[in-house]
Amino acid sequence: MVLKTIQPRLRAVDTRTVKPPPKVADAELQTPEHKAWALxxxxxxxxxxxxxxxxxxxxxxxxxxxxxxxxxERRDGGAPLDPKNGRCLRGRGHSLKTASERAKRMSG
Structure with a gap:
C-alpha cells in the first residue's frame, strides 16, 4: 500500500533567487598611502x-x-592616514569593533 501526502498550501521560498549585492572594496583602502599607513x-x-x-x-x-x-572610523570623522588613529587587530576583534560602531551609528 502506498501512502500519499497532501501538498502544502504554501510553497517554500527559494532564497537562492535573492542575491546579495556584490561586495566591492573601498577604493580608498586600495591606495598606496593607505597600504603604507596599515603597514x-x-x-x-x-x-x-x-x-x-x-x-x-x-x-x-x-x-x-x-x-x-x-x-x-573614517565615516565618523576619524583621520584616515594618522597612525595615532590606528591599531592592529585580528579578525575577531576587528569584526566585533566594526559591528559595535555600526550599531552605534545606526541607533542615532
Missing amino acids: EVKRRAGWRCEWLDIGQRCNVAAPARLFADHIK
Whole structure:
C-alpha cells in the first residue's frame, strides 16, 4: 500500500533567487598611502593584536590575519592616514569593533 501526502498550501521560498549585492572594496583602502599607513600601524604593534578583553591584551600574533583598524572610523570623522588613529587587530576583534560602531551609528 502506498501512502500519499497532501501538498502544502504554501510553497517554500527559494532564497537562492535573492542575491546579495556584490561586495566591492573601498577604493580608498586600495591606495598606496593607505597600504603604507596599515603597514606602519602593524609594525608599531609588533605584528600583534592590540584588542583588550577585560583589561588583558590579546596575544595573537602574525602569521594570523591582522587588520589595521581605525580607532575612530573614517565615516565618523576619524583621520584616515594618522597612525595615532590606528591599531592592529585580528579578525575577531576587528569584526566585533566594526559591528559595535555600526550599531552605534545606526541607533542615532
